[in-house]
Amino acid sequence: MLKHLFSFRDVNWWVLLAGLGLSFVSVTALATFGTYLSETSPEFYQQWGMVLMVLGVFLLCLLTGFITGKTAGDLQLRHAFLSSMGAAVPLLLVGVLTLNPMLLLMVAVAVAGAMNGGSLAVPKRRYGPPRNRE
Numbered sequence: 001m002l003k004h005l006f007s008f009r010d011v012n013w014w015v016l017l018a019g020l021g022l023s024f025v026s027v028t029a030l031a032t033f034g035t036y037l038s039e040t041s042p043e044f045y046q047q048w049g050m051v052l053m054v055l056g057v058f059l060l061c062l063l064t065g066f067i068t069g070k071t072a073g074d075l076q077l078r079h080a081f082l083s084s085m086g087a088a089v090p091l092l093l094v095g096v097l098t099l100n101p102m103l104l105l106m107v108a109v110a111v112a113g114a115m116n117g118g119s120l121a122v123p124k125r126r127y128g129p130p131r132n133r134e
Contacts, residue, residue: 007078008082010074010075011075011078011079011082012072012073012079015068015071015072015079016068016079016082016083018068018071018083019064019065019067019068019079019080019082019083019086020082020083020085020086021086022064022067022068022083022086023060023064023083023084023085023086023087023110023114024086024087024090026060026061026063026064026087027057027060027061027086027087027090027091027110028090030053030056030057030060033056034049034052034053034056037049050102053106054105054106054109057087057091057106057109057110057113058109058110058112058113059113060087060113061084061087061109061110061112061113061114061117062113062114062116062117062120063117064080064083064084064086064113064114064117065080065081065083065084065113065114065115065116065117065118065120065121066080066117066120066121067117068080068083068114068117068121069117069118069119069120069121069122070121072121076118076119076121076122077115077118077119077122079118080114080115080117080118080119080121081111081114081115081118083114084110084111084113084114084115087110087114088107088110088111091103091104091106091110092104092107095107
């Protein structure tokens with residue numbers, strides 16, 4: 001399955017680039033909001049900030065994966081996974097450079113959110129014979 005996800009065969013490049021950009025912009029906006037929240041109310045951020053950031057990264061990547069998967073047409077999971085790299089790579093770089101293990105954990109949260117969004121974008125299967133509509 002991993003070989004299938006990392007493959008760039010039959011990828012719609014415009015959808016992939018749009019998903020990468022949307023992931024990057026959404027996580028960057030969330031990080032900016034987190035910085036603003038930590039400056040304006042440090043007590044609230046100390047207590048609830050990290051929970052809100054993890055939840056925000058998951059939900060934003062879920063939404064991004066869903067939108068990317070729906071617009072991809074075919075190969076929804078592959079497009080959603082590859083578009084999650086727009087959020088995961090910057091988080092990974094900052095986590096490694098600052099030696100912050102929480103940001104490294106957020107990489108897994110971002111990829112999990114995008115994969116869940118991509119799986120929600122997959123059309124439902126219909127079992128059984130088609131119904132007669134008369």
